[in-house]
Amino acid sequence: MVSADIENLIRLFSKLPGIGPRSARRCVLHLLKNKTLKMIPFIQQLEQTAAAIVECSGCGNLDTQSPCSLCVNPKRDMNVLCVVEQVADLWAMERAGGFKGLYHILGGALSSFNGIGPDELRIPYLVDRIRTLGVKEVILALNATIEGQTTTHYIANELEPCSVKITAIAHGIPLGGELDFLDPGTIMTAFSARRALDFEGEL
Numbered sequence: 001m002v003s004a005d006i007e008n009l010i011r012l013f014s015k016l017p018g019i020g021p022r023s024a025r026r027c028v029l030h031l032l033k034n035k036t037l038k039m040i041p042f043i044q045q046l047e048q049t050a051a052a053i054v055e056c057s058g059c060g061n062l063d064t065q066s067p068c069s070l071c072v073n074p075k076r077d078m079n080v081l082c083v084v085e086q087v088a089d090l091w092a093m094e095r096a097g098g099f100k101g102l103y104h105i106l107g108g109a110l111s112s113f114n115g116i117g118p119d120e121l122r123i124p125y126l127v128d129r130i131r132t133l134g135v136k137e138v139i140l141a142l143n144a145t146i147e148g149q150t151t152t153h154y155i156a157n158e159l160e161p162c163s164v165k166i167t168a169i170a171h172g173i174p175l176g177g178e179l180d181f182l183d184p185g186t187i188m189t190a191f192s193a194r195r196a197l198d199f200e201g202e203l
């Protein structure tokens with residue numbers, strides 16, 4: 001009924017994260033019905049992006065150059081290094097704004113279940129970068145998952161001989177969040193990470 005070409009395309013789409021077979025069929029049909037306006041530009045952009053984008057040899061970010069534009073930006077503070085799990089986390093931090101240091105993307109988190117050890121991540125290279133860049137503070141901004149927190153503790157231990165200040169981002173009440181709607185784990189994490197208010201009553 002359906003040509004092998006179309007079937008193959010649907011199969012490729014359905015392998016993308018968050019896209020099931022039904023969404024894959026809808027995407028493919030949408031592209032085929034709008035070849036000039038949607039499908040051809042889509043193909044061209046895929047080819048162009050695949051050819052142009054490389055992984056930064058420093059932080060692991062994706063950019064058209066390596067080292068990436070963040071790593072070579074003279075306005076970024078080389079004294080502070082923020083460690084994140086994935087490229088998407090770096091993007092989230094940049095969208096939030098406010099952080100002016102450099103990044104180090106691990107490529108995931110430690111997971112004995114999935115067989116991911118320190119050598120599968122960019123942890124050994126982190127120590128090299130800290131020494132090369134002369135980093136003064138490492139901010140561990142990993143996910144509030146068991147794997148993320150295990151990785152945070154592992155890295156903190158590994159960096160102990162580096163005589164560098166190690167901090168971790170706080171986990172707890174989201175902005176606009178109400179206590180009554182939160183799970184006990186989130187409330188207790190926020191409670192134990194409480195900070196003293198200064199004289200003006202600001203954190």
Ligand SMILES: [Zn+2]
Pocket residue numbers: 056057058059060061067068069070071
């Ligand atoms: Zn970089």
